[in-house]
Amino acid sequence: MAPEEELTLNPFEPGFFDNPYDQYRRLREARPVHQSPLGPWTLTRYEDVSRLLRDPSLSVQDDNAATDRHEGLFPDDPERRRRGSLAILNLDPPDHTRIRRLVSKAFTPRRIETLLPRVQSLVDEMLESVASNGRMDVIADLAFPLPFAVISEMLGMPEADRDQLRGWSHTLVKTLEPLLTVEDVPELMAASDSMIEHVTAAIEWKRATPSDDLLSAMVAAEEEGDRLSTEELVAQVVLLFVAGHETTVNLIGNGTLALLRNPAQLAELRADPSLIANAIDELLRYDSPVQFSRRIALQPIEVDGNQIEPGSFVFTILGAANHDPEHFGPDADELDLRRRDAPHHLSFGGGIHHCLGAVLARAEARAAIGTLAARFPDLAPANDTPAWNGRLVLRGLDSLPVTL
Numbered sequence: 083m084a085p086e087e088e089l090t091l092n093p094f095e096p097g098f099f100d101n102p103y104d105q106y107r108r109l110r111e112a113r114p115v116h117q118s119p120l121g122p123w124t125l126t127r128y129e130d131v132s133r134l135l136r137d138p139s140l141s142v143q144d145d146n147a148a149t150d151r152h153e154g155l156f157p158d159d160p161e162r163r164r165r166g167s168l169a170i171l172n173l174d175p176p177d178h179t180r181i182r183r184l185v186s187k188a189f190t191p192r193r194i195e196t197l198l199p200r201v202q203s204l205v206d207e208m209l210e211s212v213a214s215n216g217r218m219d220v221i222a223d224l225a226f227p228l229p230f231a232v233i234s235e236m237l238g239m240p241e242a243d244r245d246q247l248r249g250w251s252h253t254l255v256k257t258l259e260p261l262l263t264v265e266d267v268p269e270l271m272a273a274s275d276s277m278i279e280h281v282t283a284a285i286e287w288k289r290a291t292p293s294d295d296l297l298s299a300m301v302a303a304e305e306e307g308d309r310l311s312t313e314e315l316v317a318q319v320v321l322l323f324v325a326g327h328e329t330t331v332n333l334i335g336n337g338t339l340a341l342l343r344n345p346a347q348l349a350e351l352r353a354d355p356s357l358i359a360n361a362i363d364e365l366l367r368y369d370s371p372v373q374f375s376r377r378i379a380l381q382p383i384e385v386d387g388n389q390i391e392p393g394s395f396v397f398t399i400l401g402a403a404n405h406d407p408e409h410f411g412p413d414a415d416e417l418d419l420r421r422r423d424a425p426h427h428l429s430f431g432g433g434i435h436h437c438l439g440a441v442l443a444r445a446e447a448r449a450a451i452g453t454l455a456a457r458f459p460d461l462a463p464a465n466d467t468p469a470w471n472g473r474l475v476l477r478g479l480d481s482l483p484v485t486l
Contacts, residue, residue, distance in 0.1 A: 089112050090116055091118045099470045103401065109402065114127045123390050128409035138433065148393030170185065186438065217464060220484055230247075243280065254270065256473075257270060258476060284319075331478060332477060333366065334446070337369070355452060360425070364418060366404075370429040376396065464485050
């Protein structure tokens, strides 16, 4: 084969997790649509990715796939498999439509708006606790605890349980990755069982003693006599903890690192704090906390002359699309906090599966990154080698030490 025909998505390429965007650029230029040796079809251009994310004829339900992406890893347990398929991330209409509508009644912009002062006070408390040290780990001291505290308070989960929940959630996020090993399975199953047992008990408590919190609102959400079952409620709450938490951790960590590596942009943000809203969208575009979104073809589809057969997995690479110069211009690989089309990024997905928590994630990032930048004018990386988490889908840092 010609060299360009041998080029495929390869997360095992040296340096990929430090900087996947070089490989994405080569793929966009040489093989923007191709079938990976790992199995799925892979899309890298903005227009292709955007179109497929919004295509209602595609599925997200794994049982529509011709192959099982976790085949042979987990015990053949129909009850466990069904339990994991009830989150809206894994459902097609009409089930997705019904459940998302009910959850959305509780997860309103007004409810998010009332949280903003609490988000800011949490950020202030966390930064105050490290200020006298002269240094901090942005992940451990801010990015990780902040969204977890927010979602826990939103749901009305007892503070005493949060360390356990945080540990289970951090383990379960691996299930969103396509590259799992047999060694991961016992830990994942134990975390899943513990999380489900805990959340189920919390739901029963909220049924008996409702209060003014998101979980009580989700329990009470009703439309035309329809309510979420306990199993459906559990699945959505677990999803909020697992996907909703880790993605915001990555947004705050990746965004802070991007600013540290682009000091002129950081200086511009400090000089003009009103830039923060557009800055967060540009940081989402520049180094997306979610790099991939999957779809499954239900009928033959054609993309750029390639026939994708029913049952095929399609990986839309959001990180590659967000750097496509055909959409974002010749400077797409550069950070520009004033970029006018920054909000066009695809980091929250698209179509009916557009991220339900996008408003909250932006609010948390504005508070965390904006306050960090303003409070510590001498903020600087403590070393030159950030500790990436080595994940394909949820790209983020395990650690980001800085001096204050």
